[in-house]
Amino acid sequence: MRWTLPNILTVARLAAAPGVAIIFLILPRPFADWAALILFVTAAVTDWLDGYLARLWKQHSRFGAMLDPIADKAMVIIALATLMGLYGFTTLLILPVAAILFREVFVSGLREFLGNKAGSLQVTKLAKWKTTVQMIAIAVLFSYGIFEHHFGMNVIGMSPEIVRQIMSGEIEDEFNLILLSEGAIIAYRAGLVLLWLAAALTVATGVDYLVKAMPHLKEDPHD
Template identity: 85%
Template sequence: MQWTLPNILTLMRLIAAPGVAIIFLILPRPYADWVALILFVTAAITDWLDGYLARLWKQGSRFGAMLDPIADKAMVVIALATLMGLFGFQTLLILPVAAILFREVFVSGLREFLGDTAGTLKVTVLAKWKTTVQMVAIAVLFSYGVFEHHFVMNSLGMSPDIVAQVFAGEIADEFNLVALSGWANRAYFGGLVLLWLAAALTVATGVDYLVKAMPHLREDRHD
């Protein structure tokens, strides 16, 4: 095990994964939303940075190659579980989440079963795009909580009629309610679109890995 900077960044990303969920047990919202968003985005950046540094400094290692996909999966799975807790079991959210989780479990099991021949399931360019889109989608959905809770805090004490008049332009929007509502809507629907795209890429890469693994899964028959 080599304690190079790329490996340390990967390990930090793995440790940060449960922190995205635990922070909601420690801090009230929207502070928890802010910290979770910053923590997740920072961890996502290290996903690119550790690989770049490992290639640049020629510090690739078996430890890093083993830990990197584990850290990626931990970040995505725990973040998705956290989002499910925040948003509830909405159909538009649970379907892509279920597809992503199923693929991750399936491919991990496939790699474990193949053992020494798992090298045939090398990470493809499409799989890298899948991971990127997943992380962007999750970050955007976390940002929804930030906008939504600032909207709630800024409109606290206002009657529904006053809020409606603010949106109608009849009352000055001193607390930026219209802007916060607009950004919340963009984050919610934009995040869902990206998550569905990530789910489609996830399923596509899962099928690709299965096709590549099929020659190693056939039973040998001796007549």
């Protein structure tokens, strides 16, 4: 293996995957929310950058081709698990997460079973789009955590304490606080919409891979 810059970026992205979760064990919120968001977005950018540099400098390698999808899946799966831990097992969150996790496990198992024949399951443009939408959705949901921690306890409005302070006159700039609370609601809803879109794209790519694999899954009549 050559330690080219694209490979280094891929390895760094893989190392960042557990870091997104570990941050919440080390730092208090909202510092952890900020750190996780910055780390996740930076790692997501390297997903595009390492491929771009590899093509530009003609530094493609078997190691990079092997590790790149693993790093992507690790980033998405660990980030989704972290979000579930932060925001709870709500129906609107757990269903798309379950669909994404099921597809990733299913396709990974399919590739492992096919072995050398897995070349028919090359990454498609649709699969690249689903990874992009997944990462955008996760980043938006991490940003909601920042809003939620500062300006509201849940997605339906401001915390009772902020409401009490506004009503008692302790906080005078209630207009900005209301806007920030609305920002939390928008971030959460936008994140959910994007996550459901990502889940739909994820399932669609899983079905596409299954259809492509079916000729290799038929029973041999001579067995």
